[in-house]
Amino acid sequence: MSIYRNDFDSNEEYTTAVYNAAGITETRTSDGRDAFQVPSSDGSKNYTVSYRGYRGGGDFVNTWECDCPAGQHGRNCKHVKLVVNTTNLICDELGL
Numbered sequence: 001m002s003i004y005r006n007d008f009d010s011n012e013e014y015t016t017a018v019y020n021a022a023g024i025t026e027t028r029t030s031d032g033r034d035a036f037q038v039p040s041s042d043g044s045k046n047y048t049v050s051y052r053g054y055r056g057g058g059d060f061v062n063t064w065e066c067d068c069p070a071g072q073h074g075r076n077c078k079h080v081k082l083v084v085n086t087t088n089l090i091c092d093e094l095g096l
């Protein structure tokens with residue numbers, strides 16, 4: 001399945017379409033950060049993957065958090081992986 005930027009009027013519409021095709025819904029955390037709803041593998045619930053970017057020691061630090069059991073224990077989970085992979089795909093396509 002391929003989704004092309006040229007089929008959409010704006011980067012935002014393209015971005016939403018790619019996330020939705022991956023089963024991801026864009027949302028925001030209560031404190032206004034970018035976040036994504038990702039269904040659990042059995043589809044019974046959604047987990048929230050959120051993004052935090054900040055400057056730490058002169059470097060820009062990106063961290064991703066997920067509220068699934070693995071994510072809550074600081075482990076990498078497939079929900080974060082899916083969001084990161086999809087985000088990278090979008091950034092590549094948009095030349096970001």
Ligand SMILES: [Zn+2]
Pocket residue numbers: 047066067068069070071077078079080
């Ligand atoms: Zn997770």
